[in-house]
Amino acid sequence: MNAPFPHIDIVKQADAEALLKDVVAKLRNSQVVPYLGPAVSEPSGTAVPMSPEALAAFFGTKVALPRRAKGNAWASAQHIESTRHRSSVTALMAEAFAVPVAPTPLQQHLASLPLPMIVDSWYDGAMRTALSQRSDWGEVQGITRAHIGEDRWYRFYDAAGAEASRDGAQGWTTLLYKPHGGIVPAKNFLITDADYVEVLTDIDIQTPIPDTVKDRRTDRSFLFIGCRFNDQLLRTYGRQVIKRSGTEHYVLVEPDSLSKNELKFFIAERLTPIAIPLARATEIIIGG
Structure with missing residues (x-):
């Protein structure tokens, strides 16, 4: 017998817009951290892969993949690394994200606010480009x-793209946190199963999470925008990034596409699902 579909109340229609407007007010007051998924950049019309499934499909056009790896970006990248070399994975990731992605109006708006932190969970550089009009920010x-023979989990970069120190990051008004790495400024990619084995070994004790991220999330809520959690890895990262933060979090959803595991994740992590299409949510966030 199939397990019952988990139940969670999803805020819809007028109530959803009213709730989102309240969350936006908190966002403007630095009480809410935006956590961006790849769907945020999709309105730019880019040909760059904008989901793990699309990235896996890209790998499949370059390398003959075994059945177990097809459709899974992390397993596809691991197969390439195992049968070729790490440099092949890096080269293919650089090719996949070679075309710059233009910032969307939502990203440009977020970049205009003195937010303490923006989490960007995809590999493109659109959010960095949006922030480039300012100089009081940096990235980890x-x-x-x-x-690589290094005993560290992350690197810091200033607004110009030069590597920076963790001490210097304390003075940035806005921190852009890219937990999976990114194409710019230095082609850092967490992508293979082996990469994540390293991280997941210690992520429960939070070692791979930068201290400045821990500081900036304290007592703050998160708003997940353009994110899916239909993969265990994505759920793990979402859970660990918001760990020891505020007690109320929100996620924009399309209810008909949600999986059972996503609903379980929302319940476990106390995420309030708000059913508003991304285009309309963007209007509300920008309009305030």
Whole structure:
């Protein structure tokens, strides 16, 4: 017998817009951290892969993949690394994200606000480009520790793209946190199964999470925008990034597409699902 579909109240229609407007007011007051998924950049019309499934499909056009790896970006990248070399994975990731992604109006708006932190969970550089009109910000990216001989989990970069120190990051008005790495400024990619084995070994004790991220999330809520949690890895990262933060979090959803595991995740992590299409949500966030 199939397990019952988990139940969670999803805020819809007028109530959803009213709730989102309240969340936006808190966002403007630095009480809410935006957590961006790849769907945020989709309105730009880019040909760059904007989901793990699309990235896996890209790998499949370049390399013959075994059945177990097809459709799974992390397993596809691991197969390429295992049968070729890490440099092949990096080269293919650089090719996949070579075309710059233009910032969307939502990203440009978020960049105009003195937010303490923006989490960007995809590999493109659109959010960095949106922030480039300012100089009072910087970025921290997750990095692979496999094969690089370094005893660290992340690197810091200033607004110009130069590597920076963790001490310097304390003075940035806005921190852009890219937990999976990114194409710019230095082609850091967490992408293979081996990369994530390294991180997931210690992520429960929060070692791979930068201290400045821990500081900036304290007592704050998160608003997940353009994110899916239909993969265990994505749920794990979402859970660990919001750990020890505020007690109320929100996620924009399309109810008909949600999986049972996503609903369970929302319940476990106390995320309030708000059913508003991304285009309309963007209007509300920008309009305030």
